[in-house]
Amino acid sequence: MWKNTAQLLRGSKRRIFMAQVVKLLGYGGQCFAERVLGWNRKTIRKGTIELESGISIPDQYGNCGRKRTEYHLPNLFSDIKSIVDPHSQADPTFRSKRIFSPLTANEILRRLKADKGYRASHLPTVRTIQNKLNELGIRLQRVKKCEPIRKVPETDAIFEQVKTINAKTDHAPNAIRISLDCKAVVKIGPFSRGGKNRIMQKASDHDFEPEQKLVPFGIFIPERCESHFWFSAGPVTADFMADRLQELWTNLHKRFPALDKLVINADNGPESNGQRTQWLKRLVEFSDANNIEIELAYYPPYHSKYNPVERLWGVLENHWRGELLTSIDKALGLARTMTYRGVGPSTVRLVRRIYRKGVRLTKKQMAPIEKRLQRLQGLEKWFITICPVADSG
Template sequence: MAFSEGVHGQLAVRFQMLLPHLDERQRRLLLAAEARLLGHGGVRAVARVSGVSETTVRRGVFELEAGEAPPPAGRTRRPGGGRKRAEEVDPGLVSALMALVEPDERGDPMSPLRWTTKSLRNLADELTRQGHPISAMTVGRLLKDSGFSLQAQAKTLEGEQHPDRDAQFRYINEQVKQHQADDEPVISVDTKKKEMIGQLPNPGRQWRPKGDPVRVDDHSFFSGPTGEAAIPYGIYDLSADAGWVNVGTDHDTSVFAVASIRRWWQARGRHAYPQATRLLITADAGGSNGYRYRVWKAELAKLVSETGLAITVCHFPPGTSKWNKIEHRLFSHITMNWRGRPLTSYDVVVQSIAATRTRSGLRVDAELDTGRYPLGIAISKAQMKSLPIDYHDTHGTWNYTVRPDADGALGEGTVRNTDHYHAARRRVLDLLSEPALTGMSREELAALTGRITPELSSLREERLHRKRGGPRRHGAGDNKRPVLSPADRVLVSVIYLRHVCSQNLLAEMLGLCQRTIGPSIKEVRRLLQENGISVTPTTLCFSNSKEIEDFVRTEAPVSARGQLTHRLADPSLTGMDRTKLADLIDQLSVRQAALIERRRHQQRGGPRQPGTRGGVFRQKITDAERLLAAVLYQRKLGTRQILADAFGVSLGTLNNALADAQPVLHEAGITLPPAPTRFTTGAELLASVSSNTPAS
């Protein structure tokens, strides 16, 4: 049935006014009511005017005629209407999703996404590939329904806890309260993360004109390990809520750590606490102020002697550095203050630290420290024992007090200053350069040094090139120089290769770590071998520095060992004069060395590997003494045990010596007649000869 234009217009006006305010079911019923009022052809007419399908209008008519009850409040459709959820259509979808997101706990350990970022898109693609077509949004809904959420890593694992961990925390708290109650200074110390200097990215954002960010390098590794770096060492005053940061430019060593505390005391501490007699330091267990470092304690002893304060140190247990007050009361605020700002110079670092302020009243001072703090400094056990340190009854390893000396003077083991280091080391190097120790004149040593030094510098640059991953970006600066010069490294290597003393004794005399000397000797030995230069070992082997000093001063081996060997080489025992014995030993020493090397070649199953120590150890009995023992044994002066007692070694050591020397005498066809006297003890054998000290 056709309707007039007026009817269509009226319908259009009513629909335009009412339909936007109705929900889906209400619109459908309104259209159905209008269609029933129009009668035959009303469904088509209403559909055309409203712009909906005739099926929708007709369904509304059926609903009106059926007289169905309205849906529950808040619903527009009957229960069960609409499209089914993905997990209902595909029952295996959720289990497949869980297998992807939980491969380590309950899922498949061979999950293809185990080593891939589990983003919604990656999860949706993998599920689709497995036959579960799904969108990324649906994956997100399923994860939330299953109790998942986006979470960052939580830094809560501390590893194995020390059994005294809680007791140490309580002890530190008690010490802090006692010192603060007596108005004594209490400081927390630590080294902040090293910061590279340059136009390098720094995390964080700051307000700038839109579209004008600070331009920085897209990579931050170009500076390498030899680039300029700022080393902020902080001192936080717990009572005054004040910070002091010493910005170093060389190395983060124990000397630098105590020098920073010294700067704080001279600039702030002594003025804030003029009546102080004690100082409490809380520090981490590791780093430059670790409780294991002897230099840290030796430097504290020097600071005590300078200030007159009794310094107590309490270390936090290993793995608990975040409880140190300086971390969240000073360093965190410094990091926030310079966020988003490239640290282009030391001045920027110092000024940014000094400008740090908080609403609670924190104030920070900062200074630049351009001093040199070389690595490799060592303190011997003897020096350590002389330090005035009292270890507490409660875990003395972590808690100790460095007390002032009674006379206010420095102890024997106290480290004085950098100049003292250099002066003492130079005296030792001058002593070691004596021709009696090096086996060559000073001119010959200088010529060897001049020949080796350029190649030695090239080896060092080659090692640094590999370490930094590329060539230098800048020329070598004044800081971070090696503690030993190339000439010193050659001298130390010659002394060691001459078998004068061990590396440990060299390190003790020079005040260095053994690992500082070892690589130097390895490089020098390599260059000497490449240039065909051999260093002849000496028969001297000293066990302490006093023996070396006495030998150089008297130019005679006055050690007890040298006197003993001289007495056993007496002509009345060997049956030949000393000159003939010396010639015999010189003649057979090469054969003996070859025999020993042949035996060791068989033991190791091949040649000696490059860079090995070459057997440079302090021998209980030298090669010359081995041949002398073989001569005395062939003379039948006594049993092997008697000869072992005379040489001052064990029977096993003497048996090994004879096993090396006797075949050499036999191959050379040397036969010695028996002595007229056979001794029953080693003391009797030694008493039969003169005990005069040998001449040089």
């Protein structure tokens, strides 16, 4: 009975039971337990300490066995991430939080040797690389729904340039990179979002007129895993984005006063592309007002899901699926409770001001602004640098 009971128990409870049995046996109990019951004396002594002190000694199973790969290769995670991130994209349907990458584990191993200087004898197996990618939340799969509909001739060159700029910025102490974009209109009302909930709720079809509409706009700082959300009661225009950028920069400059360069990743949307006159005008004004260099690095057309901020939309959509967004407060409350890689959003705010659409500059008004823009030759629409007025000469 003693042996069977000990086998059913685990950890501290098992040791305390063994100590109680030995105490009941009295003098010579440890020898009897070791000889007849097959119990270890060290385990019995440990259980006796726990029994007398009333404090359980934690088991350190994590320190047993072989060390994890990252113990021997501390930079492995960051190196894998730097290889995979430029080729990773969010699920375009936003129905999952998965990040998809067309690279294979074999290709990642090859790049670790060729680009990062690892020796083949030090690297783990392909299966281990696959496990590490799963821990990072990246799925090595080329999915049809993720493939772009079209591809412009400059696509590969754009991706290469974006990768170079992003890597350079992430390693610069005086620069910071942000990714911005807006999500599709969210209807406020008892509308079904296609998810499941344990509480039975009656939902309406999306064909009905909503009580209100919100347009989420997000700014994501990839290196710091920091997210900021604004929900607009009206359209998200170039002026709206510029005002939110100024709002964010005021906060960032207080925290990091040494910053003098801002790199913006975007997807060439209608209000923030490299030819949107009002957007470029506001960025020039922003650069001069804050004495900061701005570099715009756009992703290629039809490849917007590679923009890092898109991953936040997938998480947010999965977070409030199954819920009825019956009010603005509920929508904002759910946005505040979402997390990406264990980090919640730093900003979630409603903007009630309605911005005017269709604000444009004439060619004459745009001429002095265009002189301030340094466009990359051959890729003029996708890479633009704006220097503050003191440095622009």
